[in-house]
Amino acid sequence: MPLHFELVTPEKLLRSEEVHMVVVPGSEGDFGVLEGHAPFMSTIRDGEIMVHKTAGGAPEAIRVEGGLAEVTTRGLTVLAEKAG
Template structure:
């Protein structure tokens, strides 16, 4: 499972284990699974799609601005605004 955190300047909105997260990067959407290579990307306004398990319908959360970091610990999305 992938550890996923969604953070805004106000608070930590999500911290959970999920199957996959699709993020609206400024260079295009990218999906992150457990074991993804480390990288950072700025994000554009759009929808984060959170898939809790393989084959599950994704949950969508609107975000505006910020950046995403994939590390050995998982995926952290620092959004200017979410919800």
């Protein structure tokens, strides 16, 4: 089953898609999120979100600056201060 991933900035919704996995630069260290991950929230540090669209595919890097990541039963939402 895919993971629903959304990337949002104060200006707009940048991404809303189904992916395999996302690796987020959390303030306490990088963490990966797959479908079915336990719910939690984390602040994020400046860095790159790595979006894995498929299990074996090369990841896409998206630069982010600050914000929050929230994992719920609906998926992963990253609320970034800046992205792109």
